[in-house]
Amino acid sequence: MARPTTAKLDQARIRAAALALVDAEGLEGLSMRRLATALDVSAASLYFHYATKDELLEAVAADILAKVDTSAFSSGWEPGVRAWARSLRAALAAHPRLVPVLSHAPGRRADALQRADDIQGGLVAAGWPPREATMIGAAAKYLVFGAALGSFAEGFAADPEVYADRYPHLGQAHRLAARAAEVDRESFDFALEQLIAGLRARYAREMS
Known part of the structure; x- marks a missing residue:
């Protein structure tokens, strides 16, 4: 049986997971480490897409305000x-x-x-x-x-x-x-x- 594949990590998926964490637990509940765990990836892979948590939050905000x-x-x-x-x-x-x-x-x-x-x-x-x-x-x-x-x-x-x-x-x-x-x-x-x-x-x- 083929092994299940993990969904490709991209910026849209990262932003959606970050927003879900904030909606559930508030801004204090969001960290790059916790987000990586939620996405089942390494924290380092997140930094390839967003250099800082603040940069990620700005991108999430841009999605909402659009x-x-x-x-x-x-x-x-x-x-x-x-x-x-x-x-x-x-x-x-x-x-x-x-x-x-x-x-x-x-x-x-x-x-x-x-x-x-x-x-x-x-x-x-x-x-x-x-x-x-x-x-x-x-x-x-x-x-x-x-x-x-x-x-x-x-x-x-x-x-x-x-x-x-x-x-x-x-x-x-x-x-x-x-x-x-x-x-x-x-x-x-x-x-x-x-x-x-x-x-x-x-x-x-x-x-x-």
Whole structure:
């Protein structure tokens, strides 16, 4: 009987295994030695593809952020900001333990710089002054990454006795955790729409 063959080691397989480790155990659970064990290869073979763990994590981050949508800026600044912010939040929500890496500035990565250029270009093309376009991009990222840091709804205990008598305005807080995904999603959308509404009013004043 022929011996089973090990799947060819390539960069895509390495990144997928690294992401699986981080998703399961957090960034502290990823080391090149542990990753080599998971892939049934030697640690030295990993370094042939990625010189350092940080380089590998940047490549994993690039894979995730490649799903972020900036194409809607071609339809205007409002749909552009909305689609970009929502798709960025979805990417972060899918891999919350990787958020510290995903939050890095674009640096010199061509893919990240292209997205930043798309956002800045879309806002400026719509009439926003370059300085304000930069601040809009920053404000939206603050909102998204703030939402990604943790669940608001899951922060409340499911035991109604925690709130009884002592916190009269939190009488329904024990219900939040069971609907965490819904509450967090709708709260993010509410905040995003308030940001866009404020920008819309400012835009109307500046363009009049």
